Amino acid sequence: MDKKLRVGIVGAGGIANAVHIPNYRKCGDQVEIVAICDVAVERARDTADKNGIPHAFASVSEMLDAVELDAVSVCTPNKFHKESAIAALEQGCHVLCEKPPAMTVEEAEAMAAAAKKAxxxxxxxxxxxxxxxxETLKRFIDAGELGEIYAATAIALRRRGIPGWGVFTNKELQGGGPLIDIGVHMLDTALYLMGYPEPDTVFGATYQKLGNRKGIGLMGxxxxxxxTVEDMARGFVRFQNGATLVLESAFAANVQKNDEMNVKLMGDEGGANVFPLTIYQEKHASLVDITPQYLADKSPYKLEIERFVNACLTGEEPLSTPDQGIKLQKIINGLYTSAETGEAVKL
Incomplete structure (x- = not known):
């Protein structure tokens, strides 16, 4: 392609330096990282110097006013997703925003409206x-191998995995703990494989039992x-189509494995565990397990950035959409509200 995508980065923290910047650079001549901004401007300048980025700024507004960009990656704490994303969209930029979409449903809706308007x-x-x-399981699902998926489990559990860096334990900046940070990944994965059904009712509970006292930290x-966040969250989601989902998420819990990220699906023609991938079916009067072999060794981070770049250059819709972001945000915030009130929440 002749056109080169001019990209700006908002936030010079870990996810920007570990994921976004190196994977944009792997896109070669398709991408030029033009600028980066961070409220800690020295951090932005240091990142710019290390990665050959021409411009560094102290704010997103300063960056957008000073340089012409086609796309922006938002890599800030959750509290600043909305303002950064909307500013970039209003300036005519495509936006790749780190998860979760936002802090509240209203913020996610405002971001979606800005994208639609722009x-x-x-x-x-x-x-x-x-x-x-x-990707492999999605092909099986699309071919009808699981039939109607009516039950799912999303698991994001760490035995002692409270992050020792960043603002992950600050509710004011993040909106919550493991539910909104790692639980959201497995929740989105389950919803994506289920066809992103419309949520109807949620019931949730959160706990702060281990994070607010001294202990062993496997992540610093x-x-x-x-x-100030929960160290464990549990939830139940019922969808309008009758399907249900159970979610477990924890930074710290007394469980066997140090780290478990998984999605389990049950349909009327088959079921599956996603990580590692195994499919369970009944065929020819036998119960069978299908384990796909030789899955390609491709970085999901690299593919995420490559596909976002391709979408921006070709006009092909990205895999993750604003409407899905709103549904996801409704479930997250509904679970937190339910945990606070002790009541089920109708969405």
Whole structure:
């Protein structure tokens, strides 16, 4: 393609440096990273210097006013997703926003409205959709191998995995703990494979049992005295089509595995565990397990960025859409509301 996508990065933290910048650079001549901004401008300048990015700024508005961009990656804490995404969309940029979509349903809806008005893409960083396990299973599902998927389980559990960096334990900046951080990944994966059904009712519970006291940290030491999020969340979702989903998510819990990320599906023609991928069916009077072999070794992060770039250059809709983001946000915030009130929440 002759056109080169001019990209700006909002936020110079870990996800920008580990995922977005290196994978944009792997796109070669299709992409030029023009600018980066961060409220800690020295951090932005340091990242720019290390990666050959021409411009560094202290704010998204300053960046958008100073340079011409085609697309923007939003890599900030959750609290700033809305303002950064809308500013970029209003400037005529496509946006790839890290998960979750926002802090509230109203914010997610405002972002979707801005994308629609600007006629630009708004996509989200749900990289598990781009994993080979999910892509393979999606082909089986689309071919009817699982039939009607009526039950799912989404699991995102860490034994002692409270992040010892960033703002992951700060409710004001993140909106919550493991549910909105890692649980959202497996929730999105399950919803994507189920065809993103319309949620109807949710019931949730959250716990703060381990994060607010000293303990073993397998992901570094965290500030336990200022731990303001849940360390575990559990939830139940009923969809308008009658399907149900159970979710478990924890930064710290007394479980066997140090880290478990998985989705389990049950349909009337078959079921599946996604990580690792195994499909369960009844065929020819026998119960059979199907385990796909030789899945390609492709980075889901790399594919996520490549496909976003391709969407921006070709006009092909990204895999993750604003409407899906709103449904997901409704479930997350509904579960938090249910946990606070002790009542089921009708969405």
């Amino acid at each position: 006629q630009k893409f708004l996509s989200f960083g749900f990289h598990y959709r781009h994993s080979q396990e999910v 030491a965290w500030n336990w005295e200022n731990f």
